[in-house]
Amino acid sequence: MxxxxxxxxxxxxxxxxxxxxxxxxxxxxxxxxxxxxxxxxxxxxxxxxxxxxxxxxxxxxxxxxxxxxxxxxxxxxxxxxxxxxxxxxxxxxxxxxxxxxxxxxxxxxxxxxxxxxxxxQYRSESRLQEGFCQAEVASLKDALGSDFVDRSCQGRGRRPLARDEETLDxxxxxxxxxxxxxxxxxxxxxxxxxxxxxxxxxxxxxxxxxxxxxxxxxxxxxxxxxxxxxxxxxxxxxxxxxxxxxxxxxxxxxxxxxxxxxxxxxxxxxxxxxxxxxxxxxxxLRSSEEKPSSQTVLHWLKFMSSVAFFASFASEIDAQQVAIQRIQSGASLVSLSLLNLASTVATLNKTALSGHAGRHDSQTEYFFDLDCAFQIYELLANEAATRNIQAGPAILAWAVAVHRIKQLGIAMKENRESHHIQRTIDGVAAFDAATGRRSSSGSGSSFQPTIFEDLLDRFTTLNTSDDPSVFLLEAAIEHCHIVEYIGVLAASAGNTARTLAVYKFQTIQELLAVSQSFLGYTPELVSSQLALLSSTPDSSSEKRVYDPAMEFIEDNFLLEGFFDTSAARFPYECLPFLRFCRVLAKAPIFSEDGTQYVEFRLRRLVSFTQAAVKGIDYRTTREDEIGSFVALNKSVNALDLSQNKMLTFGHQESETTSIIPAGAIGEVISDPDTSPKVIRWQYEFSGLAYMGQLLELRYMGLLATALTPFEDPDAVTSEIIGVLTTLLSTVLSGTFYGQSADQIEHHCTSILDEASSNLASDMDLVLYIFDILEQELQAFRRRSTSVFDCRVMASCLHFVSVLTKIKPHLIWSYLNRTSLLGHHSAPSPILNIVTVVEVPLRNFDFLENCTELYRSLVNLALRESGHGLSSTQGLPSRNSTVSAAWRFQSKMLLAATETMFQIFQEISDWSFQVSAQQVRISTSIADSFYDIIRYAFDYGLSIGSSNHLTIPFLEAAKYLVASFRLSGPEDSAIYPFTRLFFLASTVDRSTLAHEGLFDRQVSAVLSLASLLVRYGQVQELPLSILERRIFDAAPCLIRTLQSPSSVRTPCLKLLRFVIGYVERYQASSLLGHLGSSSCIDFVNVVRHLDQKSITPDERAELWKLLTFLVKDSQQWLAMVILTGAAPDDFKRVKSGESPAKCVPGPTFTQSAIKELNDISRLPRTVSRVMLEFVLEAQQNWPWVTKDLSSSDKFFSTIVLFVAGFDPKSHDEIDVAQQNLVATVVADIATTHLHHAKVAGDFNAVKTFLPLLNWLTSNAVEVSSYNSSLHANLRRNFAAKYNGLVVSDVSRTGLTERFYGPNFFYDLQYASELLAKDSYWQGRRGMPSGQSFAAEFRRANTNLSVVDSELTLLSSLQRFCVDHCRFFARDREVQKAMAQIVRKSLQANCQVYPSEVLFESLFQTRADLCLTLLRQLVAFGVKGSDFAGLLEPAWDAVRFRNGSYEHAIINNDLAYWRSILSILLLAIQFHVKKKRRPTMIPGSSTGVVTLDHENVTFLEITTTIVAEGFKSAVLALQDQKEKKLKTDDDTEDDLIGPRDISLLLTLLQTILRLPSLPQFLVELSDRLSASGIITVGLLLYSWSHILTRSESGAQPRYAEYSVQLLASISSLPSVAEELAVEGVLNRLLSSKTSELLQNVPGGASHTDTRPNCSYLYQLWAKGFLPLCLNLLHAVGGAVAPEISAFLNRFPNQLIRASTSLMLTSQSAHGGAYALTLAVTNEAATLALISRILSSYRDAGASAAVDPTTILPLKGYDAHRKAIVEDLRDILAMKEEARRKLTIALDEKEVSWQNTKNGNVLDGKIVQELKMALAALSTDDDQDEK
Structure with missing residues (x-):
């Protein structure tokens, strides 16, 4: 879509x-x-x-x-x-x-x-949310456990787990x-x-x-x-x-x-x-400047009263409980905002000061409307009477307003009455006795009651008390629990990045601020203010619109009213001040030198408040209305407030003692009538140092002596450590005035030093905190009851977590001194503390701090593994500390991991007061597990390798992998994964108070599960219970896809990983786990997700998953995805009809085609995976190709998209991504041409010619590697970071790698490792590109391109290997093939760095050349384009190794063989090359010019063949002596028969060159001088030793050596030398020759006896051609020796005389076999017999002794019979002869089936005629 x-x-x-x-x-x-x-x-x-x-x-x-x-x-x-x-x-x-x-x-x-x-449209999503089908329930029982599923089936709220399929639609x-x-x-x-x-x-x-x-x-x-x-x-x-x-x-x-x-x-x-x-x-309300009218305020409060501020709302349903809490807090805050206390009090004060406090007729303010104000009082008084908690804030606000009205009313009444008395006196003085009149004294209206008095009068009618606010105040504080409720309101305010949360905080803060101004510093207001300030998270890095702590510090009124007051009462009241310090230490408010506000205050406290207990001697210096002031007579110890152990000091005995000196001035701040009196001494001291001393007293068990009796020592200890921890955290996370990490660390160290300044010289604060932690752990072990206070331990753990960033070198050794992670084989007490103490209380602060410490230790282990690596300077001083820490790291991390693993298993069964705490703990553990496994296995040379960076994590990582990836039936370790997936798929998100935290948890666990699955997948481990159970949880995972994107993307990855892993070992069809209906719903969900506007990365993940789902292992689901209809529907429809689609809209294939038709608009990451989807569909379902072909422009579009890309005009990342796209397009073309071959569509290749040309230009060379960049990076990195190499931060492939700046080297990992080094990110003032991080980014980008080029080359190789025979018919394609070969050979003549990346590059190109050349040779192509390939082939041979000797030394035999094979094939074009004479001008005479390649052929024969033959034979002898294999062609690094065969073939090919006569003499001389004859004879003599008899190996060395001698004997001068050397006698002395002599009946061409077929080859292709060549070259002088030699093989001669005998039985019974080899033997032997007979007949005229030339035993006597046999075969019809003919290899098979007829039969006939001509006598010819 x-x-x-x-x-x-x-x-x-x-x-x-x-x-x-x-x-x-x-x-x-x-x-x-x-x-x-x-x-x-x-x-x-x-x-x-x-x-x-x-x-x-x-x-x-x-x-x-x-x-x-x-x-x-x-x-x-x-x-x-x-x-x-x-x-x-x-x-x-x-x-x-x-x-x-x-x-x-x-x-x-x-x-x-x-x-x-x-x-x-979204019916599928709704169906999935309705519940699970029966197949899914069965699968979930395996994943979650039957008991868990059975409990869930009983109902989740009101919706059952299993859905009713019948009524679903x-x-x-x-x-x-x-x-x-x-x-x-x-x-x-x-x-x-x-x-x-x-x-x-x-x-x-x-x-x-x-x-x-x-x-x-x-x-x-x-x-x-x-x-x-x-x-x-x-x-x-x-x-x-x-x-x-x-x-x-x-x-x-x-x-x-x-x-x-x-x-x-x-x-x-x-x-x-x-x-x-x-x-x-x-x-x-908060944003409007409009003031609501009194009627509006009254109307709202009446409405709130009518619903009792929603206090009666209650529910047992989670979603409704969350909504009700939201309603109640909203109602409270809206009512509080409507009363607008701050504005109300300001208006009251302004009105009182203005002097116009009469009745207000305008009623612009609701509190000046008497009726309205009275009704408000009445309404809120009623709510107070009913103790309505939700009305508490409004009640408190109204109480403060009423209290202020009362104050103003009384003040104005007193003021008016005093004015009235004064006016009366003034009136007497102004009496005029003469007239009897008084002077005018003003209007009588000035004596009217004010609005405040009127309001007060109305309020008192409902309350008998003189103060109508008292009842409301008492009710709000005592009955409505305003302190606790303000804490609830603040905690539920939400994220301060939103305006709503800001308004909530501001509303509450205004209430507290105004209340404090009237009520003073009360415990209730202090608790409420602390609750408000504590409600925001400690993370200072989080960006906020509003920070309550910052607003508090910047508000002088709040600061003076709360913080300054608590400081003035410290340490008499320790906890309020410490708690204010802790919450204000979160505020990122720093001075210019980087000092945080609380740090600034603590470094210099100006008063010390304590009770004047027995032993404190002081005197009163002044006592007036301001206060009572005293002075000390004797110095006192500020650290001992015990009445029984008070010590006074006349002087300061040591620097570590806090002394308030004599003469110090103090102010009594307690009630004068109380005892003992509380005095605030004017004494300046360091609060940080004092807190350090208090911790020292806590360690010594004397803290109670320094505190007032009502203070809890544990609470004080916890708060002191908490203040230091929070302060250090804020400083660490603060970025002010561009301070460096070292400066910030130094700042934190100065804080710790200040806190340790008054301690003993051999102690410091850090050590005391670790000792206190151990004291608490031992106290837990010694406890007598199950009740135990974990606050001190939790604070200590939090402190240690922060300390890992400040003093990392101390952590491991100090932590090892404690028993937190086990000690002396004793287990860690963490789990015991949690189960005994925190589980019953449902508060897990200790556990949360343990998980934070665990995560800090994981990060510390990584940072410490690179500690001191920035240079060699300073290492000696710290090496001992570092090495000592390394001894602890692995053991301690393993112990912590074992404990956290147990907690991870059990945490889902624990009940939490705050659900967000459970989510945070689980998320932290999952993240830590993920990092440990990643740090151990994802970096270095390979997953199994280890270095000093991975060693600390290896044991813990192995434990995690082994624990999660169980192989047995026990699957409880998997439940944390599967049950969270179940929760994520079924949770009602409206009930999640912290939806973002929950999504983060699910994402973390999904990522951990993916990493574990990926580990097994990459390591190719057997399937474990982890993968099986995650796969069983597929019903949950497909529903989790409806979660936000942060969860959806890791969920898609996990599905893809686990499906791909499982399908290797077992049936992986999702149909069995989801059922047909949920499968269809799942496809619709994926379709909708793809249709929505999501990120390219998420779209890519979706299509990657789809690519896995269209494999044939997912047959049913694949059909739904590709056709939109279920396979069952195809069976139910009538003939000629189309099945009803169960997935609306275009299929995924149609959508992919549509989008790819406009591929240039797609991000390359998306287009690539879409193309991969198309490719996978093509490869698994052939009919998809028809759909693709039906698109008019699909193939042409994607081909032109690739062919039109110019790498030079794009950056490296674009080039890398484009190369990946081209790779997939090439693979699609490869698959498409497979189908085209089947269909006989030979024109299909023309569509891909532009692609082939582009690949030829861009896929062969692989030239983007920047050698200088990588070499400099390796050198500089190793030099700068002593002990590190670049491979330490390279990825092993455990996690997926994507092209870009983080492709090969993990920059995030390196940044964590080297975060503090200025050279990593670049020093201040340096350009951003001048850093190691920038260099690694450039290296990653470059390696992305290189890797993409290697991938592209592989795709070209696949394309050519699969189809070069098919598309080589086209002349243009042939030229393109030759161009690919040329470019590949030229590229193999270039120097490449010795990188693992390029280890197979030369071989890949060589294999590609071999494939193409074989087909070009087979097609018999001709032309200069092909003959010219000899030059680059010869260059490639000489460039690398250059000889067999160097190839053996360099252990490079595999490539050497390939490149010699290429050379051999390149020579083939010259074998068939026709040499046309050049006409001499002015004449009809033609001259054949010398071939300029003759020199090359001579060099090849000399340096490659002759020298190579000697090197190979010597290597064979050496291998035999070392008892290595010498007759096995499967060992690439050993010399074997294939090497001898290759050299022999190369020599034979050169000897067939048409230009051979031009350099024959030179060639003969070079071969004679090379010693090849001696080496050939030596190999033959050793052949029986080199061939292992026990292995049944065949005597190929003997065959090849004799064929070599036979081949060079075709050169006359070499043949003469062979005769002089007595080659035949030396051959007869070999054991192999004896084997041939002793074969009963002789070895034949169809012999099935062991080794006989090879012995026959030795005879027919070795001995006989050798003898013929010797006779031809030497003549009669060698004839006696040859006749004697052949007569030593009588069985062979006899068999040869009958090998062509035809009988009726053999001709029709099928036992007879006619082969080209046997006819060639017949022709050769006939020629030898004829020549020998000729010399014998010539006698002395030929200068020979005829008696020495013996007839061939068993052959010459049967010459006439042999002639008849030959004539019989020649007389047969071709069809009859074909039935008897057997092709012995693929070449002969192809000869039988050529378009030009039966070429094999023609060759056989030719050989037979030659034999017949040689054996026929003159009489025979006359008879004819």
């Missing part, structure tokens, strides 16, 4: 949608597109917004779908009429369902039609899905409106900018046209409507089973919409 076929129109062409060509837009698709980070979706969103209908829907603050109308009905009718009646849908059914839905939910008809089509089920989809779309529409409003309110900053499409849409549909008052009214109406839906029970006109399910779905949707509506209203 074409990417982007999700149509951007809200109402697209319905006909195309129903035809499957387009996907109708759903609101889910719109939501994904709007908030996607994929920039390619911008156009999609823009087009979508161009429709008015979408904007009209989204214009409302609370959007809903439009109801039916008259116009909508007419539009509906017109749309229905456009739908054709045919197709895979029922038009009447669609119409009925749409009208029914419109009626049931009061929905516009065309919207109902959209939903109806959407239901039809019934009308009721279909309509129930319609209702459900409508409800889901309603919720999604409201969510979209909320998110758009949220996005529109975000500030425009680079760090927090939302995805661009979402920003654009938010701007277009920005809310604000309606007023805030109207929005509140609309919200109330909307919520009331949803509550009515909750209370009603609609019939839906459906059966009961569906009604009960839909009721749950409907209630869930209503609850979700209420929650979203409340959040939208909160956004509007």
């Amino acid at each position: 074409a990417s982007g076929s999700l149509n951007p129109n809200y109402f697209p062409n319905i006909e195309k949608c129903l035809a499957g060509e387009l996907l109708l837009l759903s609101w889910d698709d719109l939501f994904d597109a709007v908030f996607s980070h994929d920039e390619s979706k911008r156009d999609f969103v823009t087009k979508l917004l161009s429709g008015n209908h979408t904007k009209e829907i989204l214009e409302s603050t609370f959007p809903v779908f439009p109801p039916p109308s008259t116009s909508s009905k007419s539009t509906f009718d017109s749309q229905i009429s456009t739908i054709p009646s045919g197709g895979q849908f029922n038009r009447d059914e669609l119409k009925e369902d749409a009208l029914w839905l419109s009626k049931q939910v009061n929905l516009e008809e065309k919207e109902a039609l959209r939903l109806t089509i959407l239901e039809w 019934s009308r009721n089920t279909r309509r129930a899905r319609l209702i459900r989809r409508h409800l889901e779309q309603e919720v999604l529409l409201l969510r979209l409106a909320e998110d758009l409003l949220d996005v529109s309110l975000l500030p425009d900053t680079d760090e927090t900018a939302p995805p661009q499409p979402g920003r654009r849409l938010a701007n277009l549909v920005r809310h604000g046209s309606a007023g805030l008052t109207q929005d509140i009214e609309d919200a109330v109406k909307f919520i009331q409507a949803q509550m009515q839906s909750l209370q009603s029970i609609p019939s839906w006109e459906l059966d009961e089973p569906h009604l009960s399910i839909l009721k749950v779905v409907g209630d869930t949707a209503s609850l979700q919409m209420i929650g979203v509506a409340l959040e939208i209203l909160l956004l509007r």
Whole structure:
């Protein structure tokens, strides 16, 4: 399907949608597109917004779908009429369902039609979500365990696990899905409106900018046209409507089973919409500058009171519980925002200060409306009375407002009364006795009560208390549990990257800030403020719009009210101050020198507060209304507050003691009547150092003496370590003022040094923390109860995790001192602590910190393995530490891994208070396992290799692989995988509070499973229980594909890996695991995923999976994918009809063809895998080729796309990707031509000629390797990083590699290894390209191109090997073949680096040349293009090795043989070369010119043949002495018979050259001088030794050596030398000759006895030609010797005399066999006999003694009979003779079947005539 076929129109062409060509837009698709980070979706969103209908829907603050109308009905009718009646849908059914839905939910008809089509379109997805079929349930029982599946089958909520197949597509089920989809779309529409409003309110900053499409849409549909008052009214109406839906029970006109399910779905949707509506209203309230009227505020609070702030809402269904929590928090925050406490108090103060505090008639503020304010008080007082927790924030806010009103009222009343008294006095003074009048004293109105007094009077009517706020305050704090509830609200606020979360935090913070200003520093407000600040994660690297901690620090009022106050009470009250330090230490606020705010404060505390216990001697210095001040009489120890052990000091005894000196001034801050008094001393000290001392006291067991009795020592210890940990984490993750990693590390070290400054000289803080950890571990072992506090251990573990980045060299040795990971063969206590302590409490903070430490140790082991590698400087001082650490690493990692493996197995059975914690722990463990296996096996020379980088991980990785990849029946180790897959496929995502975390967990486990499967696959291990059970879990995996893209991509990879692995060992058809219906649904899901606009990488993964699924092992599913119809449908249809398609729309093949017809628009990664899909389909299903051929331009398009690419005009990555595309296109061409051969379509090759030409130019040379780049990189890297080589960071292939900057060398791995080295990423001020990382990126890019070129060459080789015989008929193709050979040979004459990458390159090209040359020679091609191949062939021979001797020394015999074979074939073109004479000008005389290649032939004969023969024989002797094989051709690195045969053939070919006479003399002299005769005789004499009798080997060396002698004997001068050497007598002395002499009856051409066929070859092709050549060259002088020699083989002579004898029985019984070999023997022997007879008859005239020339025994006597036999055979008809003829090899078979007739028979007849002519006497001729 074409990417982007999700149509951007809200109402697209319905006909195309129903035809499957387009996907109708759903609101889910719109939501994904709007908030996607994929920039390619911008156009999609823009087009979508161009429709008015979408904007009209989204214009409302609370959007809903439009109801039916008259116009909508007419539009509906017109749309229905456009739908054709045919197709895979029922038009009447669609119409009925749409009208029914419109009626049931009061929905516009065309919207109902959209939903109806959407239901039809996504029916497969819905069917998969309905449950599992019986086949899937059976498969899941194997994957998950029968008990687990049986429990699940009992019901998941209200939906059973197994679905009812019979009713799955019934009308009721279909309509129930319609209702459900409508409800889901309603919720999604409201969510979209909320998110758009949220996005529109975000500030425009680079760090927090939302995805661009979402920003654009938010701007277009920005809310604000309606007023805030109207929005509140609309919200109330909307919520009331949803509550009515909750209370009603609609019939839906459906059966009961569906009604009960839909009721749950409907209630869930209503609850979700209420929650979203409340959040939208909160956004509007906080963002609007409009102030709601008093009536609006009152109306809202009345509504909230009527529903009791939703406090009564409850449910047992997970999705509804999540929605209810959202509703309750939303209601609380909206009510709190509506009261607007901060603005309210500010307005009250402003009004009071203005002096206009009379009645406010305008009622612009709701609290100045007496009736409204009274009713609000009454409503909230009632909620307080009922202890409504959800109303708590509003109650507290109103209590603070009432409290302020009371304060202002009393103040103004007192002020008015004082003014009244003063005026009375002034009035007496102004009395005029004369007149009896008073002076004017102002209006009487100034004595009227203020609005504050009026409000207070009204409030007191409901409360007997003088203070009406007291009741509300007490109720909010004590009964409504406001402290705990604020913690809940803050924890559920969400990600501060969203405006909604920011508003929630700000609303809560305003409440606390205003409350603190009136209520002061109270424990409740402190706890609430800490809960708010603690609600954000510790990660300082996360980009946020709003950070509560930063806002807190920047707000002086909050800072003074909370933090400064807690600091002033420290250490009398330790915990509040420490907790504030901990939460504020997260804030990335630094000074110019990089000091974090909390660090700055802790380095210099200016007061020390403690109780004046017994022993503290002080005196009062001043006592007034400001306070009571005292001074110390004697110094006191600040670390001992014990009343019984108080020590006073007159002086400071040591630097490690904290002393408050005598004379220090202090202020009594406690109640004067209490005892002991609490005094804040003016004493400046380091808070960091003091905390270090407290930890020292904790280690010594004396911490309680330094704390007040109400402080918990464990809590203080935990908080101190937590403060240090958080502070160090913030500094480590902070990037301020461009500080380097070393500077940041030094900064952290200074913090630790400061904390250790007052400790003993031989101790430091780090060591104390490790010792405290061990104390806690031992305390756990000694516990007497199951209750144990793990807070200190958890804090210590968190500290150690951070310490791995600061002092890595200490971790292993210090950790080894503890028993955390086991000690002295004792197991680790981690699992025991978790099961005993944390499992009952359902709080796993200790375990979470253990997993964090485990992950840190894994990362540390990697960094430490490269520790000190940046240079050799400084190594001696730290080598001892490093080497000591290496001794611990492997053992400790293994122990930790064993423990984490057990936890990974059991964690799914544990119950967690916070589900997100379980997800985080599981994800961390899975990531750690993944990294361990990857670090151990994915880097280095190979998976099995080890180096100092991989050694720490090897044992742990082997344990993991062995534990997960079990071979036995026990499969519990696999359950964490399969059960998570089950959960991911069945979970209701609306119940996920942290959906992103859950997806991250699923993705991590999928990646781990893929890595384990990939390990077995790459190592070619037998199938384990892991792969089997994951394959059984396929029903879950195909449903998981409907998850977000972050999960979908690793899921696709796992499916592909496991299917490919399983199919190697067993039947891997998904049909048996999914059932037919789910298989079809699965195909539809994949189709829809491909149709949607997704990333190229995801599309590539989809098509890779499809490529696996069209193999013949997936026959049923492959047919569905390729045809769109199930194979069963083909059987059910009538003849001539097409089967009904079960997959709507074009098939995947049709879609691929359509997209590839416009291949230039596709990303190369996608086009390549699409082509691979087509190729796989072609190779498995021949009929696919017909579909491809039916496309007018498919093949031409893809060929031109490749042929038109110019590598020089593109960058390296494009070239590499294009080469891969060309590779697949070449393979497609290869497959297509196979089918063309079968069809006899010889013109098919013409389509691919441009491809062949392009491959010739670009696929042979492989010249992109940048030698200097790689050589310099290797040299410089090894020099800079002592102990490292570039192969240490190269990939072994465990994980898939993709072309690009990270192809061969893993830069991420190298960056983790060398993160702190400035030369890796480049020093500051250097260009970005001048770093090792940049060099590795360039190397990876270059290697991508090189690898793609090698792949391209392999595809060319496959193309040529498979079809060179087929397409060599065409002259143009022949020339192209010759060009490929020429380029290959020229490339083999170039120098290549000695890289593993190129080990087989020369051989590959040589094999390609051999294949092509054989066919060219077989076709008998002629011309200069082919004869000219001798030169590059000879150059290639001389370039590498140059001789057999060097080939043997270089262990390069395989290539040497290939290149000699190429040379041999190149010479063949000269053998058949016709030499035309050159005419002399002015005459008719022709002159044959000398061949310029003669010198080459002489060199070949001398250096290659002669010298090579000697080298080969010597090597054979050496091998024999070393007891190595000498007669085996399967050993490539040993000399064998094939080498002798090759040299012999090469010599024989040269001797057949038509230009031989031109250099015959020179050739003879060179051969005579080369010693080849001696070596040939030597080989013959050794032949019986070189051939092992026990192996049944045949005497080929004897045959080849004699053939060699026979061949060179054709040269007259060489033959004479052979005669002089007595060659025949030396041959007779060999054991092999004795074997031939002793064969009973002689060896024949059809002999089946052991070795007899080879002995016959020795006789017929060796001895006889040798004798004939000697007779011809030497003459009568050698005739006696030859006759004597031949007579030594009487059995052979006798057999030869009868070998052609025809009898009636042999002629008709089939026992007789006529071969070319036997006729050749007959001709040769006849010639020898005739020549010998001639010399014998000539006698002295020929200078011979006739008596010495003996007749041939058993042959000459039967010459007449032999002549008759020859005549009988010649007299036979050709057909009769053909029946007797046997072809002995492929060449003779081809001779029998040539177009020009039976060439073999012609050769046989020729030999027979020659024999007949030689044996016939003159009398015989006369008789004729």
